[in-house]
Amino acid sequence: MKRVSLTDLSKSLNISKTTISFVLNGRAKEKGVSAETERRVLKKVKELNYIPNNFARGLRTGKSMTIGIVVADISNPFYARICRNIENEFDKNGYNVLFSSTYENPDKEKHIINVMVERGVDGIILSPTRPYSSRVKKELTQLEIPLVFIDRHYPNSDIPYVVANNYQSSFEATKKLIEFGHKHIAFIAIKPTNTSVMADRIRGYKDALKAANIPFRKKFYAEFDLEDLSKPIYHKLDCLNLREHSATAILSGNNKITLALIECFQRNKILIPNDVSLISFDYLDVFSILTPPISSIQIHPEEIGDKAAKLLLSLISSPQKFQENLVIEPVIHIKESVKYILDK
Amino acid sequence: MKRVSLTDLSKSLNISKTTISFVLNGRAKEKGVSAETERRVLKKVKELNYIPNNFARGLRTGKSMTIGIVVADISNPFYARICRNIENEFDKNGYNVLFSSTYENPDKEKHIINVMVERGVDGIILSPTRPYSSRVKKELTQLEIPLVFIDRHYPNSDIPYVVANNYQSSFEATKKLIEFGHKHIAFIAIKPTNTSVMADRIRGYKDALKAANIPFRKKFYAEFDLEDLSKPIYHKLDCLNLREHSATAILSGNNKITLALIECFQRNKILIPNDVSLISFDYLDVFSILTPPISSIQIHPEEIGDKAAKLLLSLISSPQKFQENLVIEPVIHIKESVKYILDK
DNA sequence: AACTAAAATGAAAAGGGTATCATTAACTGA
């Protein structure tokens, strides 16, 4: 059964498409459509179960009422919670949301963005995986579609962003560990390390060490690939000399690696906080019910999602307007996973 | 700067739109377009950065190459992981994916589906929140759009589904607890309890009791609203008489409520498994690093996502074909959170 | 050279809305 079109409706009512269109778009009053006509139209619409054709509408208006979200991985709860709030906000405003994951693959990111532009999205919210380069920046700027970065951003680009203050919170967390008497503090980074997030976290860690006159030592720094976590990570951790208590504290670069760390510690009978203190980026609910509870640097993804959605909405309605970037301040929770060290 | 259209391209090349369209849709050979013409077209397309207008295409072809995913809550890792795999599969096939969450609100579900149909999606994957009724079933059947249920399904409807065997696994888990000597086994259900998932789990629990000649007792059954978890749940748990060791084991209806339970137990100094044994539906990574590790009934959301995607793809390409429903068998992991009970 | 078959390309309609502009009908006031 073919779908009922505006023309069908028009014929069966003997009312022009124009008038019906006005009624359906809520512009009846404004366009001086009589109450009687409006009533007849609405009745018939229901009767024939008329559903407007979105393609025809989009073709004519140039608006798709659809936006795209591109993140590293929708199955990462951090991004999922961002997406939840973005979708919520856009749904309220009559928009639909397309999503796709890059899995940190730059080519995939490029492909996804192209596809979304073809789809005629009215805007894109992107957590970029491609490292900053003038070429990529040019490519993104040329889209001529409102774009908002979340979680990660490009330095000095005109593309507005909503991110957490990773540098500052990393600095503060490291400082906290130092205040607890730790001097041998390790940092676990996640690849790719050239995203603004990880780069800022690493920088904050290093600067906090420097500020306390503690030299940065390569043996206290490790990088992991999240996709590789299935392989035992103890071997790599071993370089941190945890057994000999060489590193007495760890700042973990994100929540996933933290869980892997804890599992590894349990398998190898390394005790938190007796053998090593631990602070993790990205709070998880379970951190508070683990034994011991894990200290963390909490970033509210909901806040990022909300603000990014509102930012993009305002960009869509007035593209020329200058937009302020938003920086969210994380909250540092110190729990039993961190203990004082007196000697050494 | 206005976007380049096929007409622009046609004019600048002096080649008809028809021919260019053939080239762009990879039908050059088939339609006998000369290699020279094809080369010229492709060169110009790149030069002018031509991007086809999806609305015009959709209007003409009636296909949107877009599907919709509707789940209870995208920020629930279970659904997020399903979505991840669905999107992956559809991306491979040139489709885009719209998503939206119902938050278990039937009206929202209805609204979302209407919007998606307006958008002209080629298919929908739905985790229904509305309880089964002939009215709803009729409504969904009348969509004339391929539809696949995930996680939950309607009894005796013609709508194909991909779900876990909740009844059987609930039965087995309860049986396991009985084998461990437990007679006072509580079940924690999640509202809404009229979804196929929760109803099957409750039924499995009850039937396992019956099979062992253990009467079902209301005081060992509780229902929680996930949205209410912020409020302390101990009060409600108290009815299970945990203090007096009245209930010696709990089968928890899903992972979120399990985490809330554990937190509540910790606050109230109730020890697992000494005071109460625990098995949880829906495995989480953290279950294995909690103290003690939590027993669980694991359903692989990836499997559901994969299979649902493939099912919908085949429905889209041949709507008339009869489709088999898919039932996934969960895996039950018994860990230290369950202990033997000898007396009582 | 004349004709046929095959190869290559093009003209035009269709698809369903929206927006511009035009038209009709009803009503006002002198």
Add this chain to the structure above:
DNA sequence: TCAGTTAATGATACCCTTTTCATTTTAGTT
């Protein structure tokens, strides 16, 4: 009664691509 408004509705172009069918060009045959 008639010009001049205003209220209500309609005709039509347009958005851009795909597709059907038609036409032109080229190659091949006798």
